Amino acid sequence: MSKTPSDALSATLHNHLQQIIRENQQLAEKLDFDQVAAILPLLQQAKRVFVVGAGRTGLALKAAAMRLMHLGLTVFVVGETTTPAIGSGDVLLAGSGSGTTSSIVKAAEKAAAAGAQVVAISTTTSSPLAALATHVAVLPAAQKQDHGGEISAQYAGSLFEQSVLLLLDAIFQTLWGLDGTPAEELWKRHANLE
Ligand SMILES: O=P(O)(O)OC[C@H]1O[C@](O)(CO)[C@@H](O)[C@@H]1O
Numbered sequence: 001m002s003k004t005p006s007d008a009l010s011a012t013l014h015n016h017l018q019q020i021i022r023e024n025q026q027l028a029e030k031l032d033f034d035q036v037a038a039i040l041p042l043l044q045q046a047k048r049v050f051v052v053g054a055g056r057t058g059l060a061l062k063a064a065a066m067r068l069m070h071l072g073l074t075v076f077v078v079g080e081t082t083t084p085a086i087g088s089g090d091v092l093l094a095g096s097g098s099g100t101t102s103s104i105v106k107a108a109e110k111a112a113a114a115g116a117q118v119v120a121i122s123t124t125t126s127s128p129l130a131a132l133a134t135h136v137a138v139l140p141a142a143q144k145q146d147h148g149g150e151i152s153a154q155y156a157g158s159l160f161e162q163s164v165l166l167l168l169d170a171i172f173q174t175l176w177g178l179d180g181t182p183a184e185e186l187w188k189r190h191a192n193l194e
Helices: 005-030 033-037 039-045 055-070 102-113 128-132 158-179 183-188
Strands: 049-052 075-077 091-095 117-122 135-138
Touching: 005 158, 033 039, 033 135, 033 158, 039 091, 039 117, 039 135, 039 158, 049 055, 049 102, 055 075, 055 091, 055 158, 091 102, 102 117, 102 128, 117 128, 117 158
Parallel strands: 049 075, 049 091, 091 117, 117 135
Antiparallel strands: none
């Protein structure tokens, strides 16, 4: 039987998904896990955790905020109507591939000035965001304006944004393992108005 256009489309989709998984796998192999592990006590000891990121990076941070809430941490998403003032004892968890996105750098500046610790997830330790951070975890992914394709064949900061979500899920799984609260108990904290 001859191949249809839909067979070709399916094969292309399959190849792209495999490539995305491969890029994330390669990134994980290059990761400095000690550098990432240093984030865990900062989150555990924080009075409150505030998360911030722009666009798709922000969506990954928001997804992680829900999981930290499931663990029983007090978590706020910067920019939400009910998010209070950050202060001493708090942690701002800031995600920015470039480390230059102005709203994120501004938030980090204000958080540091208010006495909070800034924890950055980025592709670089040389950026305005990194300069403000107490701790930086580097994800070796392309930045949003790396259009050369040397680090990733995906568009813009896609690999960074995916890996932020995956890394934060790994952080959640690790914190959950240390905490040991059964899944049923965590689920009681899940939104009952959705
Ligand atoms: O992660 P960065 O460098 O702060 O960039 C965030 C921006 O990049 C994008 O995720 C584009 O890939 C936008 O959604 C967002 O505005």
